[in-house]
Amino acid sequence: MNPDAPTLYVPREWVEKKYPAPQxxxxxxxxxxxxxxxxxxTEHAADPENFTQHVIGLTPGDAIAFDQVxxxxxxxxxxxxxxxxxxxxEIPDDANLFWLAGDGDTCSDTLAxxxxxxxxxxxxxxxxxxxxxxxxxxxxxxxxxGRGYFKLDHTSTFVEARIALDPDAPAISTRELYQAYRxxxxxxxxxxxxPAAFAREMSAKFESDRSTGTxxxxxxxxxxxxxxxxxxxxxxxxxxxxxQLHISIGIATLAWTVQMQDAWPEDFxxxxxxxxxxxxxQQLKREEEDGTTAVHRMLDAAADAVMENxxxxxxxxxxxxxLDLVRPYMxxxxx
Numbered sequence: 001m002n003p004d005a006p007t008l009y010v011p012r013e014w015v016e017k018k019y020p021a022p023q024x025x026x027x028x029x030x031x032x033x034x035x036x037x038x039x040x041x042t043e044h045a046a047d048p049e050n051f052t053q054h055v056i057g058l059t060p061g062d063a064i065a066f067d068q069v070x071x072x073x074x075x076x077x078x079x080x081x082x083x084x085x086x087x088x089x090e091i092p093d094d095a096n097l098f099w100l101a102g103d104g105d106t107c108s109d110t111l112a113x114x115x116x117x118x119x120x121x122x123x124x125x126x127x128x129x130x131x132x133x134x135x136x137x138x139x140x141x142x143x144x145x146g147r148g149y150f151k152l153d154h155t156s157t158f159v160e161a162r163i164a165l166d167p168d169a170p171a172i173s174t175r176e177l178y179q180a181y182r183x184x185x186x187x188x189x190x191x192x193x194x195p196a197a198f199a200r201e202m203s204a205k206f207e208s209d210r211s212t213g214t215x216x217x218x219x220x221x222x223x224x225x226x227x228x229x230x231x232x233x234x235x236x237x238x239x240x241x242x243x244q245l246h247i248s249i250g251i252a253t254l255a256w257t258v259q260m261q262d263a264w265p266e267d268f269x270x271x272x273x274x275x276x277x278x279x280x281x282q283q284l285k286r287e288e289e290d291g292t293t294a295v296h297r298m299l300d301a302a303a304d305a306v307m308e309n310x311x312x313x314x315x316x317x318x319x320x321x322x323l324d325l326v327r328p329y330m331x332x333x334x335x
Contacts, residue, residue, distance in 0.1 A: 001129075003092050005070040011039060012065040012135050014054050022069050026138050026150040030058075037140070037148050039064060053330065062140045063153050068133035070094070074101055075129065077111065079122045085115050094131045101126040232273065251277035 008022035011029065020041030023029060029039050037058040056064070072095055078086040091111065098114045100106045108114035114127065138150035234250035236257075249257075254277060255270040270276045284294050307314055 001073045001075045001089055003072065003090070005072050008069050008071070009066045010069060011054075011056070012067050013056070014041070015067065020054060022071070026064075026066055027148075030148050030150070032148060037142070058140050058148075060140060060142045063137045064140065064150070065135035065137050067135060068131075070131040072129050072131070074126055076124055076126055077115070078124050079115055079120060081122050083115065083122075085111060087111070091129060092131065095129040097130045097132050099128055101128050254280065 006024060008024055009026045009028075010020065010022040014020055020043055023042065028042065031038050031040050039056040039058055041054050058064075070092075072092055075091065076088040078088075080086070096109055098108045098111050100114070100117070100120075106114060106117050108117070111127070111129070114120075137153040139153040140148065141151055142148050229252075232250045232252040234248065235253060236249045237246070239246050251273050255273055258264060259270060287293055305311075
């Protein structure tokens with residue numbers, strides 16, 4: 001284990017794909033070929049077949065979400081018969097991703113959670129741990145001399161930080177929280193490792209100010225604004241926005257709809273809207289052995305209906321023609 005592991009960066013979009021090597025600087029992923037800027041793994045040049053899907057075309061002004069990561073490495077823990085845990089070395093305080101060595105399916109937020117893995121028996125186990133931040137947004141720029149670079153986009157990162165913070169304390173105004181965020185970034189940018197670090201820092205300042213009687217950070221317990229009743233009661237919506245298909249529904253409407261269907265048993269009920277919505281999201285993302293999810297099957301059924309109805313956007317002919325239409329976008333070559 002390396003407790004002094006450096007802070008590295010990796011584009012968030014790549015995390016669910018074949019995992020490329022994180023880099024010490026977001027700019028390390030920038031490449032320019034024939035005037036086209038792209039974001040691509042450093043491995044792409046030597047192994048394009050496995051990393052072409054990662055290539056992202058860039059234009060000035062694009063905002064890219066990066067994760068910060070510290071790769072702490074392996075350690076050994078012992079699970080006793082009474083299910084207590086002993087480790088062979090000190091685990092870094094900010095480690096927030098744990099898994100059994102060689103088994104990525106066991107990823108857990110804490111070591112205690114990992115130790116409850118259903119197939120884990122008492123004994124010695126080799127594991128690994130990392131630190132992962134929440135998303136940090138960097139804006140792609142091109143300098144007057146033609147040099148491309150990324151610059152932290154405070155506004156986008158702040159919005160992500162706000163919704164990630166502790167939900168239990170009173171909310172404060174966006175202006176107050178943003179001012180605190182900017183103050184923090186100006187005084188300790190090298191220590192900013194995502195929303196969690198911002199929350200810890202602001203909470204610490206709140207406790208310090210309360211003990212000294214000052215008021216600069218009074219009330220900054222860093223809580224997100226709760227969703228409104230109108231948002232939670234939003235009807236099912238399917239729309240196209242900025243080249244993306246968006247499907248959304250308010251979580252209250254979701255709970256109402258499923259409980260009103262004939263197949264819902266009368267001796268069960270939704271007891272917590274937020275938890276139920278999270279459970280539904282997990283089910284929708286749950287993969288079968290072939291990698292498909294309920295969402296994939298829903299989209300396949302909708303595509304079949306489009307063809308059967310003769311709707312716009314589909315013509316008879318060689319399917320390779322349609323795949324050729326899509327390939328430039330999937331390979332990052334299109335703007």
